[in-house]
Structure formats: structure tokens, C-alpha cells
Amino acid sequence: MVWNAWGIPSGHAPLPEQIRALLAQVFGVSGEPVARRDEGDVPLRDSALTAERLAELSSVVGADRVSIDHRDRLLHAGGKSTLDLLRRRADGPQDAPDAVVFPADHDEVLAVLARCAAARIAVVPFGGGTSVVGGVDPARGEFEAVVAVDLRRLDTLVEVDPVSHTATLGAGLTGPRAEALLGAHGLSLGHFPQSFEFASIGGFAATRSSGQASAGYGRFDDMIQRLRVATPSGTVELGRAPASAAGPDLRELFAGSEGTLGIVTEVTLRVHPIPETVAYQAWSFPDFATGADALRTVVQTGAAPTVLRLSDEAETGLNLARAGDIGGAPVTGCLAVTTFEGTAAHVRARAAEAGDLLAAAGGTALGEQPARDWEHGRFRAPYLRDALLDVGILCETLETATNWSNLSALKAAVTTALTESLTAQGTPALVMCHISHTYPTGASLYFTVVAKQADDPLDQWLRAKRAASEAILAGGGTITHHHAVGADHRPWLGAEIGEIGVRVLRAVKQAIDPVGILNPGKLIP
């Protein structure tokens, strides 16, 4: 990925004319993009690692696998939240890790951790670098130096069990690379978060990622059968069977541990055959509440599609995510997208049952095209965010989840918190929302916020985010459904898990990482 924006250069595109016109009308923004800095022009503070320390790290991974190169450091300077991107666009020096280390395998990761613990060097595990919560910030904590441990060389399909539908994947594999390797065996993982093109298998596990096909294939944590983790205390291998009653499920401590307890190096995952058939069906609902009830009925009946999502009126109207790529006729009301994957018989039966339920619940079938359009453009939104930031528009997302009975109230509370905060700051906002992950007992809410940038857009967003986070916790939601905690949600984790929960996390950290080198300032309050 480029250092100061999402994705690869060929993905970047100027704002479509109709969006620029809308921005001018709603926010009074002219739409002329500001130039981004060239990476060579960005000053970094000098690496704090001595030649001796660098030699120690080189002795573990080889001299050509320890880099203090300007570009390597800049590319590991953080994730891709709007705060990150605003910081990259700001003048002045950028913070960055003091070196980037590229271990070859699990044993080298172990050795790097042992060396860093002995030398008191902080370690930030680095997969795809797509964190939107400050999860890969190069924080030094109490230490004088920090290295990013980039896992890209752990990129093999270690093992496939075609009978059991499991595969063991290296932590550094990106989504597309994992799918390609599995595809050669006729298999697929089916994990498609918006970060899919760049994020890594290890990152998915460490952050409890959830993909757009979660209704069909589950969250990433549901797919994990076995984890291999390198820690400063040695190797952890957990998960001997599809299910077990052998005490607490310690996999669930490492899933979501965000690099604070160890570095995930291999994950054994549930996979499935590349589907024989994929069916698409889009729906329109007169309003969000009706649509949400319809989705609920489908999930609670056990007829869930592979993809099941619903945009609210504002998102459907603006159709923001698609507008960059696709024209397409506007959909009135609220757009819902369903897809069905599997054997022909399974897809036929499931689509018929779900379709009957959605129609009975007030849905109007729109045919395949809007669902295919959604799928075609589904990884584009982060590029659009960059184009908006470039023209002086603030654009960010946040997400939560709650029970069905609380969904509308929480949606209203978060929307109010965001709009009130931004209006009070003199920058009225457009707040859109969709449901993209459904469960029998509830669903996620994913908000997109668009406003004119204030003079200090970092402070502007921090205030709005704080208001939203308080509204989420007061309103009974979780502080994050799939973005993870990182640095940005850390102030609210104590409210989520309680004082004893925090004490437990600290005790586990102390037992595994007594020096405290792993990802300082993240997750654990």
C-alpha cells in the first residue's frame, strides 16, 4: 500500500463529477484536491536503534531482512484510519518504527521476540497495515525503540485437508493470495472484509475480523480451528478439534489479542469448496425498520443467505459506496443485498425460503443487478475516502453491534451523537448506516460520516468519535463489532469488559510477555 492513502496507486481516482457537484451543494466545498506529499520529502526522526542492536536483529533474520530504509519505515508508520491519513497529510515529521524486521518463519519470529525482550525493544506486529483503530501505531511505550515485525514472508499454504475442509495458512498471506492458493485446491475461505485486498490472515485472527459473507461463512474467529502463536515465552499452539470441552477456550484469548500477547504465525481455518452456484438478489424495503425486521426473520428462521446486508435511507439515497464506479438507477427506500452460495440444490432451496420470507416481510425484489453492482464495487469505499479527504471533506466509519430489539434505538442514538457533535463544531454532517453482519440475536451497525473538514480535522473527528463511543456504550452496544480496539477504542474497553476483565488481560499479558514489549499502548487499558 502507499504510505499516505489506501491501497495501490492504480486504485486511486479523482472524485466523479456528480459527487463533486453534491459536495459543493451540501458542504460548499469546491472539490479541488490538495496535492499529497511525496514520500521522499517526509522527514522521519532518526532510528533509535544502535548498530549493535541492529546487528543483533540481523543475526536472527539476516542483514538484508532488517531495514532502517526511509521508505520501509514510512510504510510501517501506522494504519489507515482517517486519523492516520490526516496525520500523513499534515506537515512536519512523521513518526515511524526504528526498524522493520522481516522474519522468514515462526522460529525466526520467536527468536526476534526473545531478542527484543532481552534488549527491551518494543515490537509492533505488522500484517497488511490496514488497521483503522491505531492498531499498528509505532508506539514505544516505556522503551527507547520500537521495531515493526512485518510478516509478509510467512506466506505459504502450509497444509490442506480436503476431507475435513481445513487449511493451515501463513499469517502473512493477504486475502487474495490466500484465496489463490486455496483456489488451486478447489477451496475458498470466503472471508471478504473491506480490507480483503491488503489485510493478512494473521491480522484477521488478531483483530476478530468479520467479512461481508459472514452470514454464510461466519466471522473470522468462527473459522479458526487452530492457532500458532509466537510469544516472548515460547510457542503457543491451541485447538485440537472442531470443538472441545477441555476447559476455557484459550484460542479466544489470542483471537482479538491484537499483537499484545504474541504474534500469530499460522492459522488453521475452516474452508469450503468453491461454490458451484452463486445467486444474487437485491431487495427494496420502504424503511430501515421494516428492512431490519425482514433480515431478522430470515436469520432467525435459519434461512440466512451468504451475504445479507441492508442500507438505510441515507446510504441508499447517496449510494456512496458505488457512486465512484457505477452509475445505475437509484433505489428508493432501503436497499438490501442477498447472495447465496453453495451447491445448486442448496442455493435453490435457501434462496426460495429466504425470498419468501423477505417478500412476506415487505420487501420488493429488485433482481440481480443491484446485488452484483454492490459486489463489484465493494472494496472501493476506502479509495473514495481518500479522494474526499483530498478535497477537504472528512469521511470516516465506525461500527457496533447490538441485539435486534435495541437496533433502532442504538442507531438513532449514535446518529444523534455524531450529528450533534459535528453540528456543534460548525460542520453539519451526513450520517449513513448499514447492517452488514447478522446473527440470530442481533446485528452490526456500520456508520459512515461525511462532513466538511474543520480547521483541525483531527480534533474534529476525535470529538465526534468520542461522542459516538459514549453513545454506543450508554446505548448498550459493543465498542467495536469488527474494527478491533487498537489505540483508538482503548479508552472504552474498561467499560466493555469491566475492572476484573481488565485485570485478567493484564495478568495474561504479564504471564506471557513479562517485559511488556508487545504492541505497547494497544488494547489493554
Place this chain on the structure above:
Amino acid sequence: MVWNAWGIPSGHAPLPEQIRALLAQVFGVSGEPVARRDEGDVPLRDSALTAERLAELSSVVGADRVSIDHRDRLLHAGGKSTLDLLRRRADGPQDAPDAVVFPADHDEVLAVLARCAAARIAVVPFGGGTSVVGGVDPARGEFEAVVAVDLRRLDTLVEVDPVSHTATLGAGLTGPRAEALLGAHGLSLGHFPQSFEFASIGGFAATRSSGQASAGYGRFDDMIQRLRVATPSGTVELGRAPASAAGPDLRELFAGSEGTLGIVTEVTLRVHPIPETVAYQAWSFPDFATGADALRTVVQTGAAPTVLRLSDEAETGLNLARAGDIGGAPVTGCLAVTTFEGTAAHVRARAAEAGDLLAAAGGTALGEQPARDWEHGRFRAPYLRDALLDVGILCETLETATNWSNLSALKAAVTTALTESLTAQGTPALVMCHISHTYPTGASLYFTVVAKQADDPLDQWLRAKRAASEAILAGGGTITHHHAVGADHRPWLGAEIGEIGVRVLRAVKQAIDPVGILNPGKLIP
């Protein structure tokens, strides 16, 4: 439950004549039951609690809720493993807790724990008392006294959310009572382990129970949305949403913690409407491997029934579980049972898809009756075990789980270990097996072992169990799929979760229960 056998007196029945004839033929056992001791004749060691300590406990829960009554102590003297039942049948004094405490609610449980921590009294949480792994043994650990904390008074349906399909249940509710309370709201939990009639909601959570409808409704840990736990350090409340990425899932530390980290007092669970329709279909497969492959295909296609199980040739032939109650025509090959629950449309679609797959995989449809017979007799097997023990037959079960590709090899290895161990002891065994819990990546294996009792049947079974446990771990299975760890599986937990896993459990225990009063000798190596 009665003190020295499973269940209630009205459930006890002598062995049917055809079983007695079979036992005489196979094992040379005459079939005359030995008399069981009357509970009044059983000496217990004196309660180690002083009047002062009893007064302290009484000050928390009331004097009439602290019992050192002979019968109360005897009824809390342990669980219902075959080892337990053999110990109850042995002469001599029985071990028992020094008192039984009956707190009224969460706050009283908290106060009891605080008082016991201050006074250094061990605490065994006690729900239904159905543990088959020594999970409620009245072990004192390093302390001079132990109390059983019986949760039966935490027996309310605290809250129902009919929209979200969740319900909050008191930990002391038994399976039937929970179903009755939910049934008044048109809801059901659908958790039917063999212990259903007596075991409790809190026990299901603390042991990661799995019920016979797990293919449809999931394991009990899958159903848990929120846990409330009383600990010596205070209250833990975990689970704010249907799913979350807010760090490690700490619910998964308390699920399966078997009373070593706290006492579960309330559980918020996913429930579902009482099904409109239930369909039954039994199948015969020519052999176990063919049947297992058929089950695998159904689960991996996403067409899983609500109940999905397969008995091997030996179990099908003996039809042990049903023989006590039902005649019925013998089924050749391997019997599989499927049931389908839900709306009429859902059941119709699912049964058709699964039926097509099972037939294509070599199954012969047997109609409804064998499936209904199985359901009718499904809670009877433990009573049959008592009748067998009474006539000098050893009968016990054990279970594991593994991936589909390893299932036949593990089944063979465990069967061999059991038969070789018992044959070497001069008591050749009949070993039967079934699959009762299926997942996309694998399944459980549940073994029933029948042999003539040796002179020291406790030692006889401990040897056989050790051989089976070693075979399970060497063969890649989990030491327990749904029976939990307790005291009996504790020697093998270290091999299951590794040295760092054990260190993590100890660190968590130390953080929450620093005095170490909670359920000594269980779970944590």
C-alpha cells in the same frame, strides 16, 4: 437425584430379561443385582467446620440455608461418573463437603465467596451434580474445610427478549425447568444433553456442555451471549452484543472454567420459538465409514438437521440405549437418526436437501419410527448403567472429537486401547461408539464400554480410561468434547493446551481467586 445412582427412584428399573440373557452369554454374569446401601447407613466424616464458621456463613445466607445435615452432605458428595457410583457402592465412610450452603441470589453467592476466601474455606459450586469427570468432588485442596455452594435457589427466568430471541436464566435452573419457563413465552432453548433432566444452566456454561440437538442449535457455549459470574474479587459481567471485536472474548475463559474462576449465576442465552414442525427420519448405512461420510456431506453442504447422529455397527446391533425401554425391530448396519425443527417451510426444505444427500451417500431411509424411538429413550442410558453396575457389569462412557479425515483412525485407536487394556486385565470388553455432534470440519466420537467387573473395578476402569486418554491424545483428538475436565481429565490438560496455556490459566486464577478457594483439584493442572 438419589445419592448413589443416577436420577430419581421412579426411573430405576431392573434389567430387561433379554439384556440379562445377553450378559450371561457374553460375560458369564448371573444378573442378580446386589443390594445398594441405605443412605442412613453410610458413615460420613464429621464436618470440619466450627460453630463460628457456620455462624459466619449463616450470617450471609440465613441459618436455615447452611446445612450440615447427613443427607444434604451425602447428596453433595460428588457427581455421577461410574467411578463415583462404584465409590458409593463401596463399603466404608464416604467423603462429603463439610457443609452445604444455599445462597438465594448473585449477591449472596458473592458474599459467600468473600467469606470463604477470608476464612480459607474451599468452595465447590454445585448445580445438578451430574458431572461425570469428578467436577464436583468435595476436594479440600490445601484448606481444612470445603463447602458445596448449591445454586438451586437461583431458579428464575430473569428476562426474556422475544424480539432478539434471548433469555436470561438463573444458574440453578434445571433443563426441564428452564424449558418450562421459556415455554410459557413460546420459546425453547433446545439444549438436550443426556444430563438434561437434572443438570443446570450454570453447569452447562461452566462445563461447555453440548446437547443432542447441537447440529441445529449449537453447543451450549455457542448459545451464550452474556455471563454473570460471582468471583472472590467481585462480579464479572461479559458479553454486550451478539458478536464483538473488542479484544479477547473473555466469556470463553469463564465458559468451561468449571467453577475454578468463579460461580456462574446468570446466563443470557440465544433461544428460539418452539418449533412449528418437527420431522423425524432414520437411516441405515452399510458401515460406519459410509455413514460418517454421509453425515459429513450433509454438514459441509450446510444442510444439517437439528439432530444428526450415527451409531456404529456394535451400538446399532446391541441397541443398548433403547433396549431397556423399547423393543423394536433390529436395524442392520449402522443406524443414523435425523430430526428437523422449525417452520414448516424450513423443515420441508431442509429435510428434502439432507435426505437427498444421505440417500446419495448410501443411506437407506427407515422412516420415522427408529428416530422417534431414539428420542423417546434418549435420557434412559444412565439408569441402565446403574442396573448394569448392580449386577457386576462395568459400564462407562468417554468421548472425544477430531477432524473428519482422522475420525476412523481415532475411533480404531481408542477402541483398540480400551479392548486391549480390559482384555489384558482378564475382562474382555464390548466397545460401542456413536457420532452425536457434527461440525463442518469434524465430529465427536462417543464410546460406551461394557465389561465384567474385576475384583477392583475402580482400578480396572482407571487403567482402561488411562489407555483411552493416551490413545486420544496420541491420535490427535481432544481429551473431552463435552464431558469437561474436572478431576479425571486434569492429568491430560497440559498436553492439550501446552505449558503456556497452563501458565495462562494459573495467572487468570491467581488474578481472580488469589486465595485459591474455588474448586481445588479440578481443571487446572
